[in-house]
Amino acid sequence: MHYKIYIFTFLTFILLVSCSTTVNKSYEKEISIAEKKEILVQKKILINEMAKASVRIHEISWPILLSNREKCKNNKKKSYGSLFADVNDLPKEDKKIFLTLFNSNIDPRYFYKYQVDSFPIILSVAKDSPAHHAGLLKNDIILEINETNTQKFRKKLLFVLESEKNLKFKILRGKKEIKVNMTGIKSCSYNVQVLPSGSPNAFADGEKVFITMAAIKLAQTKDELAFLIGHELAHNILHYKNFDASEANLLAIDYLDKPKIRQIKSIIVWSNEKREIEADIEGIHLAFKAGFSLENVNDYWRRLSVFNPELIKKSVNVYKSNAYRAALINKTLKKLKDKANE
């Protein structure tokens, strides 16, 4: 009798175990499929947010770069003032997302005609730039660059900005094909980009300027962002000096691009208190020259102090404090405005 019970219990146990593993396996499989879908959703949000923040930054940085062009006399490359998204700005695995976000309205015959699997798109056209004067618009699709197809778009763009007088596009707007011919101008072509990071900060590496997504979200006015951009540009202009930046490398949706050590000598340019104060003062001059009044930029530092109260009295890194910074900004601005009113 006991023997039979044992066998029964054992068989029930086996049955239960195998049943629960099947349930677990299919459960796991469903989660894994949902996870893959969710990865696409999150990447799409990331790329969209990168594009949106880059457009916001581009509108503010262009006038600062243009109105301070005499500070970048070594720059031999032309500028046109438009911001692009190209499939190669993203890792290969994100190609489908690029096509969904930026190439979904293109008639399939264009891919066949030009023998390409994607087309670059205009994300933003800066006011009073050559691209603006030539009539280029946001969301224009680039079919041709200087009479060739758009394969290796950034490489071709870099070549044109370095060596050609004119940048010529054939673009697709709705169903219309339009030819656009632009003459480049001299500007400071440092690339001001977005860095996806949750901590409000900004960086300069001699060629690019990175403003973190958190800083862009924390800033509430164009003036606040203009101050941040001005400060980092001032590091590039005053402390790095060597000029090798090109608008062709301005990457709006590349969420993996980061500040880099671009030259060995950059290591000696790393921040110290004196350089930070210099960058604050020069940054204010750069942004003011572009027409930003910078009236309430100290609100940014006050807001930052709400999240990081330790910054009120003493910065964690090399800078004095948020309060010192606000005082310095006020004094520099007052001097500038008095001089402007003379």
Ligand SMILES: [Zn+2]
């Ligand atoms: Zn700095």
